[in-house]
Amino acid sequence: MDNLRELIKETTETTETTETIETIETPKRPLELLAPAGSFEAFKAAVENGADAVYLGGKSFSARASAANFDMEELRKAVRYAHQRQVKVYLTVNILIADQEFKELMDYLYAVYETGVDAVILQDLGVAALIQAILPEMETHGSTQMTINNTWGVQHLENLGFRRVVLARETSAAEMKTLAENTPLDLEVFVHGALCICYSGQCLMSSFIGGRSGNRGTCAQPCRMTYQLVGQDRKNLLADKNLGEHLLSPKDLKLVEELAELERIGVYSLKVEGRMKRPEYVATVIRLYRQALDRIEHQQEDSPLLTDEEHQELLQIFNRDFTKGYLKENPGANLMSYSRPNNRGTRLGRVVGLKGGRLALKLEAVIHTGDGIEFWTGRGREGITVGTIWKDGNQHDEGLPGEIVQIEFSAIAHPGDRVFKTNDVKLMEKARESFQEGNEQRKRPLTMVLSGHIGDKMILEVNEGPRRVKVYSANPAQKALKRPLTWEYAYQQLGRLGTTPFWLDQLEVEVDEGLMLPVSDLNEMRRMAVEELLRETTRPTVDRTVYRQRIAVWKDRLEKERSGSETKDVPQVSVAVSDPESLHAALEAGARRVLIGGEHWRSRRGFKMEEIRAGFEICRKEAIDCVWRLPRVLNEAQSLTLLSELKQAAHWTKKPKVMVSNLGELEILHSLDPDWPFETDYSLNVFNEAGLAHFLRLGAQRVTLSPELHHEQLAHLAKWGSIEYLVFGDLEMMVSEYCPVGSTLGGKQGNHCSGACVKERHYLRDRLGYDFPLETDQECRMHLYNVKVLNLYEELPQLKRMGVSNIRLQLTRQSSEQVKRIIRLFLEAWNTQQLGKRTQWTADEGMAELTSMFAQGFTKGHFFRGVL
Structure with missing residues (x-):
């Protein structure tokens, strides 16, 4: 028998040497x-x-609010279970x-830290700043909800103290490689599961349609509903294409064969989506x-890294068909699951006939009693659970590929109808067995040496x-009278x-011949050794008194900043426009503050760099406040273009x-000049x-607030001054790399599109008949707008009483004539000294004129209803 004592010594020495080398x-x-x-x-x-x-996620502050999630006792139990098996636990606090x-959040964070959670995943930069101030010992990860997809954005999170960033799902392999080469942060990417069609963190569709906000963890998934693509004449442009009507529903991501490449390019963490999925799926x-x-x-x-049978299991457990997403290129229509938004299952066979309550199937795969199957017929889909299976008149528990079997069936089906297996009872049993209580298999090998005299x-x-670890028996060993200690017994x-x-795994016994030790002593030694091995490496503790002191300092600083930020701003109306003609219309209508730029629509001419410069010159001469508004999303290549443009602008x-x-845009700006004047959108x-x-x-001169705020929240923030709030215009609900127009009508393949x-103009018509406007920008991204225009014209008096002095008209899609009329209406109302006194000002005439321009109607957004 090898001397395990020497093996342990060698292992320890090797470990110590390795640690020296690692420096x-x-x-x-x-x-x-x-x-x-x-x-x-x-x-x-x-x-x-x-x-x-x-x-x-915990019971609070999680982006999957409808999952079961973990209360504090369950979280402690989970962390303990994971750490004993050398598994880390990250908690999602990834909502606004x-x-x-x-107050509840601060109590929650302290309790979470005490559980031993390894990191928290964040979306809200305010929460990130809070944690840096009151709990810097906590590791933070930037959620995909932060829309980080270029080196500049990653660098900004690095500067804020984050340890990891979850990249936007739209980030390509080439971009990931560039990011990995330029940051010490861990890069985390999604490799499997459901895809959002919109850039995460930028989707307001569920929010504005139904009040359930993705930014608050309650997304209702409107992308999985049915839509029609209609043109200016409001006719269905895809009626003859037989594509299906789930025009915003992507396939599921599957990158299992790309794992080696992801490792080569510097990705560290491979993330599987599915907190709403059942345990068998996760297993x-x-x-x-x-x-x-x-x-x-x-x-x-x-x-291949998986066998055909293993790929089949991935398909079987859940799929909407699979895609590699944007890893290599923009896949266009190949990204989408147009025909259905839920589990497709796997191909089982076809209907042969139906007679006497028994349905005959020609099998292409195995079928078992208890399987869930679904029939795809000309009338739709119908699912059943398989009961008795007959072959040649005899009952069986399974049918094999190539066989014709019969099953009980009481509905209607026809020969040739396709049949799919949506639930495999054997696969589910296999999955459940892996995590049943008492059947735990996640174990680590031990080597032991028992010695003594x-x-x-x-x-x-x-x-x-x-x-x-080394432990000692409670009592000395004795001379055996009957049964000496043997290797087998030990x-x-x-x-x-x-x-x-x-x-x-291995045991060596080095004891005197004829030695005996009571079994209770052996058991106690084993217990003590295991207890010591399971003792967690301690991390910095935070005394509750110290924590409260940090909170007090943070609150005091916030109070001083609020007091110092309060200003008596002159009431001002900002006007956002996206083309030179609208800019001239805005200035002609009397606008004293304009936001120019933003996205460049393919449907209309946008600003060229020279026109932006000329616009600033005109505004400067007229003492008009002018701001260059940047796009919502930039990939790596586009960020380099912006960098070049800003370098030009530095010499104006x-x-x-x-704005x-x-x-990423903020980081680009600061890299050129830390004092470059900026605002945030x-x-x-x-x-x-x-x-x-x-x-x-960070130096922002003005901050535009979230359009998801309730008026009571807005009133609280209005005390600060230096804020702006959207009161009129088109609400952009989605921005996506996927273009439904090009993918379905344009023959889009790669970068080629007609x-x-x-x-x-194009629209997406929902099941209720509402037409949501679509715009495509010069980078071929889709921008989807609410069918109803945001309009808080009637609430202007309330906004003034609340202390809001800067309001914005978002007029990036309106005609020049509409721009003029809208600006004049709002300027007249906002600048009047009598605004707020209902007896001397009413909104009736203004509302009548606005209604005449927008037949589709208006919405007040979340001003009164807020978000869940």
Whole structure:
């Protein structure tokens, strides 16, 4: 028998040597497989099937509010279970937080930190600033809701103290490689599961249609509903194409065969979507991705990481068909699941005939009693659970590929109808077995050396990886009278590790011949060793008194900043326009503050750089406040173009004030000149005082607030001054790399498109008959607008009473004539000294004129109803 004591010593020495080397050269880290968990069952399924980390939500402040989620006791239990198995836990706090929720949030964060959670995932920059101030010991990750997809955005999060960024799903492999080469932050990317059609964090569709906000964790998934693409004459342009009507519903992402490439380009964490999915789904997907990752080091180049049978299991557990998303290119129509928004299942066979309540099927795959199957007929789809299976008149529990079987069926079907398996009972049983109580398999091997002499206390040395513990028996060993200690008996007792995350791999017994130790002493030694191995490495503790002091300092600073920011702003109306003709119309109508630029629509001519410069010159001479408004989304290449344009603008007579729409743009600006004057747009989702203060600290001269705020929240933020609020115009509900017009009408393949979007206006018509306007920008992104125009004209008196002095008209899609009429109406109302006194000012005439321009009607947005 090998001397395990020497093996333990060598292992320890090797570990110490490796640690010395690591100070010189950091070894390549293995990829992290990050699993979702919406319940404790799903959490166990993730851990037991090979996840390196699990992300989950608490009962509060989570972007999957309708999942079961974890209360504080369940969270402590989950963290303990995970850490005992060397698995990390990340908690989602990835929604926008209202000011009235901050007290609860601060209590929650402290409790979360005490549980030992490894990091929190954030969307709200105000919350990020709060954590930096009151709990800097907490590791923070930037959520995909932050819309980070270029090096500048990543650098901004690095400067804010984040340790990781979850990249936008639209980021390509080439862009990921560039990002990895330019940041020390961990890059996390989605590799499997449902896709959002809109850039995450920029979607307001569920919010404005039904009051359920994705930014607040309650998205109702309107992208999975049916729509028709209609033109100016309001006719269905796809009626003859037989595509299906789920025009905003993407396929599911599957990058299992791209894992080696993701590792090569510098991605660290591989994220599986699915906190709303059942535990069996989590178990199956994580098991298969774990197997693929384990094979990477041993597979030959270009050989598949999963077998055909394993790919079939991925399909079977849930799929809307699969896509590689934007990893290589913009896939256009190939991204989409036009025919259905839910699980497709796998091909089972076709109907042969129906007679006497029995349906005959010609099988292309295995069928079992208990399977869920679905028939695709000319009338739609119908699903049943398989009962008895007959073959040649005899009852069976299964049918095999190539066979014709009969099953009970009471509905209508016809020969040739396709049949799909939507639930595989055997696969589900296999998945459930992996996480059943008492069946835990996530265990680590131990090597043990039991040694001692008669008359001395026994010694048990236990080695687990680089860790070694030593424990002693309670009593000295004795001379055996009947049964001396044997290797077999010691192995039997020390190997009883039960539900602990360990198993006994090797044992050496070095004791005097004829030695005896009571079984109770052996068991106690085993218990003490395991307890020591499970003792977590301590991280910095935060005394509750210290924490409260930090909160007091933070509140005091916020109060001082609020007081210092209060201004008696002159009431001002901002006018956002997207082309030179609208700019001239705005100036002619008397606008004293204009926002020019933004997206360049393919349906109309936008601003060229020279026209932006000329616009600033005109405004400067007339003492008109002019701001260059930047696009909402920039990829890596487009950010370099913007950098070049800003370098040009730096040499103008006077640097133009810029309105940034994402964090990358702000970082680009600061890289050129830390004092470059800037404001922030509503797409940065400022929802609370902490977020507002954050941008003011960075130097923002004005901050446009989130359009999802309720009027009571707005009144609180209005105390600060230096804010702007949208009161009229088109509400953009989605921005997407996917273009439904080009993908369905334009013959879009890669970057080639016939340009159908410039020939006429297009709309998406929902099931209720509402037509939502579509615009395509010069980068071929889709921008989807609300059918109803935001209009708070009647609320202008209330806004003034609340202290709001800066309001915005978002007129980026209106004609020049409409621009003039709208501006004059709002200027007259907003600037009148009598506004707010209902006896001397009414909105009737103004509303009548606005109504004559917008037959589709108006919405007050969230001014009164707020968001969930």
